[in-house]
């Protein structure tokens with residue numbers, strides 16, 4: 664490619680490993696993969712368990728992974744992520760979660776009462792994210808989800824965000840690109856899949872710091888941090904370890920992929936993985 668690198672695209676789910684070997688390797692289509700300088704994991708949410716084990720195996724071979732397996736697993740667990748962010752004092756919407764509360768009314772009141780946002784833990788692209796305007800509606804929705812044995816999260820509704828969120832792309836401890844996604848008319852979810860529109864945005868120093876702190880808390884070198892602009896400052900909604908690049912490159916006109924390669928060129932020394940999959 665343009666920067667003089669050779670790139671192989673490898674389907675994570677078709678990688679297999681010989682774990683007992685004293686010389687660890689990753690095998691693919693009948694052969695051991697060459698010893699790469701670096702890997703860029705793109706692990707879909709539905710394959711986190713197997714995907715992170717493949718990344719861990721690359722780490723054991725000494726290959727640099729832009730995001731470590733441990734950090735990917737950490738960020739994939741929405742509840743754990745919010746707990747870690749809260750421990751670091753990073754702004755986030757007040758959030759409650761429960762498996763089978765016998766006091767649903769209290770769960771709702773505890774995040775400030777209606778209106779609240781109720782989210783399915785496994786939801787993505789805005790599906791499974793519901794706005795409940797009243798206490799009664801919130802209780803009914805939570806009861807319905809629980810009847811289906813779905814894990815949920817109840818969150819303070821940040822109305823002043825006006826149906827917009829900010830996606831910050833953090834690479835190597837810096838925000839290298841940011842876009843604002845505005846929801847379609849009459850919709851509070853800004854997901855592009857739900858008709859949201861993306862535009863370039865200027866971040867305040869506090870927003871920049873929040874995004875960088877969130878990435879650092881997760882231990883991710885490259886990630887998308889989604890913020891809501893609230894009257895109490897930026898609030899982190901999510902940290903995504905496999906952020907899409909196309910949308911943000913189009914919205915900002917920046918060569919995001921180029922900047923990711925630059926980071927790898929500077930940092931991909933063998934055995935630079937901090938955890939080597941431990942912990």
Ligand SMILES: Nc1ncnc2c1ncn2[C@@H]1O[C@H](COP(=O)(O)OP(=O)(O)OP(=O)(O)O)[C@@H](O)[C@H]1O
Pocket residue numbers: 756780782786787788789790791792818819820821822824826827828846851852853854889891900901
């Ligand atoms: N607490 C909130 N207050 C205001 N708006 C919210 C809140 N939570 C979510 N939203 C809006 O709904 C959208 C979808 O929510 P969220 O990003 O949590 O779910 P998702 O996109 O389905 O999941 P994921 O981002 O994990 O793939 C957000 O982009 C945001 O615009």
Ligand SMILES: [Mg+2]
Pocket residue numbers: 788789854889901
């Ligand atoms: Mg989202």
